[in-house]
Amino acid sequence: MAIVSKKISDLTGAEGTDNEFAAVVVRQYPGMDQPKALDVLVPELGQFxxxxxxxxxxxxxxxxxxxxxxxxxxxxxxxxxxxxxxxxxxxxxxxxxxxxxxxxxxx
Structure with missing residues (x-):
């Protein structure tokens, strides 16, 4: 038996390898009291x-x-x-x- 971990985009749920992801920190957002981290595929960054x-x-x-x-x-x-x-x-x-x-x- 093997344990498999996978990384998925917080935005779309699309799967990718570690080197395909960017870390995005949301520092300010209405109703948010502390910064939050998102895992986002690099091509998805173009949506911002x-x-x-x-x-x-x-x-x-x-x-x-x-x-x-x-x-x-x-x-x-x-x-x-x-x-x-x-x-x-x-x-x-x-x-x-x-x-x-x-x-x-x-x-």
């Missing part, structure tokens, strides 16, 4: 329309230090200010020193 080129991801930190990610269509983000490209380009980075500050005690 990638909108990342038209998406702006914002991390918002509130005064109480609570954080959340906000996903905005690029076109809607650019409507907030007429010169949004320039505003983002000139914004300070999140790493390193704030522009205009000096290292040390200033002497």
């Amino acid at each position: 329309k990638d909108v990342s080129d038209d998406l702006v991801i914002l991390e918002v930190t509130m005064p109480d230090n609570s954080r959340r990610d906000v996903y905005v269509k690029l076109a809607d983000f650019k409507k907030v200010a007429p010169n949004m490209d320039e505003i983002v380009k000139k914004a300070r980075g999140t790493r390193g020193r704030v522009p205009g500050t000096r290292v040390g005690n200033g002497s």
Whole structure:
């Protein structure tokens, strides 16, 4: 007697070998409280329309230090200010020193 294991797609139930699968992690979904992993055949990935080129991801930190990610269509983000490209380009980075500050005690 032998034990046979097989891998099937969580999306379609189609069978495949390990090297035919991609691991897909769903990080956010309505009603979901933790990330979930799906096994998906590589050709099935084409069913997911990638909108990342038209998406702006914002991390918002509130005064109480609570954080959340906000996903905005690029076109809607650019409507907030007429010169949004320039505003983002000139914004300070999140790493390193704030522009205009000096290292040390200033002497």
